[in-house]
Amino acid sequence: MHELPVVIDIIKVISEEAKKNGIKKVNRIDLVIGELSSIIDESVQMYFDVMSENSVCAGAKLYFEHVPAMLKCVKCGKEFEHRKSFVCPECGGESVLIKGTGREFYIKSFDGE
Template sequence: MHELPVVLDIIRVMDEEAEKNKIKKINKISLVIGELSSIIDESVQMYFEVAAKGHPCEGADLVFEHRPAMLRCQSCGKKFPHTRDFQCPDCGGDSILIKGTGREFYILSFDGQ
């Protein structure tokens, strides 16, 4: 359910961009979703299809790019994407989450005419 306000924000931003750039139809919107953001692609798609009716982005293809949370090894300092555990793939040391990674959700780009 928390995807609905996010979708409404996407539509608002696309309305503003369409007006500012004199775009009549937005065909594609690329979105970045971090693995820890709790945003679900299917829910965004479902809400978007309903809420975008009558807007320049109605019928636009949504393209989802997923970003992993990033970790930093406390022993050797290596940075790497989170997979299944917090163990460094190089030295086996314990790692911590790099603040702000994996929680992204934003519009990367859009195409229109």
């Protein structure tokens, strides 16, 4: 259910930007979602379809780009994508989450006419 306020904000931001740029109908919205963000594509899509009715965003297609959390090996310093393991693929050492990665959720771009 936490996707509802997010979707309301997406529609608000896109509508304001569309108005500033003279766009009457938004056709596509590209979103970036980090693997640790707990945002679910299907929920975003469902809320968007309902909440965007009668707005410039009505009927727009949502495209989701998923980005992984990034880890850094404590032993050798190698940075790598989280893939169900915190073991460094280079040296086998332990790793830690790189702060701010994997929690992204933002509008990457949109287009319309």
